[in-house]
Amino acid sequence: MIIAVDFDGTIVEHRYPQIGKPIPFAIDVLIKLREERHTLILWTVREGALLQEAIDYCAERGVIFYAHNANFPEEDPAQASRKLTADLFIDDRNLGGLPDWTAMYRAIAAMRQGGQDVTAILYGSPENPIAKKRKRGFFSTLFGDN
Template sequence: MKIAVDFDGTIVEHRYPQIGKELPFAIDTLKMLQQDGHWLILWSVREGKLLDEAVEWCKARGLEFYAINSDYPEDDMPVGKRARKLNVELFIDDLNLGGLPDWGVIYQMIKEKKTFAEIYKQEPVKKKKKWF
């Protein structure tokens, strides 16, 4: 699966234009997704030097993306001329409706092909029989 991943507020705390602290388990989870065969695309509003800093920050932690702000790595169109819509199956972004789930939940959703609701679906509580 092709997965677009936001940077600020998703991989790191939102401190734009600086780089915030890594969100717990973000890098490890993304590397696990790559090991599972998924293609990750960094999808960020960052451009130029700020984008380069984010890419290098990830590389320093052993995370390299299939492509950056593009559907494929060979895209040589200038950033302003590229289509801003990606052809991916999933976006991981802190601005999703309802916010960003825990990275463990994100991994479980992708690995088990379940929705957030399916993971948090609670079994009905069985009522105890009364003995009177």
């Protein structure tokens, strides 16, 4: 799979333009995904020196991305669209927020095998221990836990 991954708020806590503290298991899961031959693209608002800091941060921890803010390494950012072609986008701004990285890994593994409810793996049902840990979201606060 081609997986586009945000940096701030996803791999590290949101402290832009600084680099925040690491989010637990993000680097470990990204390394595992690369070992499983997934194509990882760093997809971030960062550009120039700030982008290079993020690339270096990840590389120093063992995560090498195929491309950065582009579909291919040789793509000219001035000529290319910022719209990426990916099978999956991992971003803290997703509807429902950023799931736990271990849950994301299980969901990606389920996607590869097919036929599993990825949403239940990521966000769970009320009986799911991962779901019980999640904070109440905006809509749950407004409309209850239906």
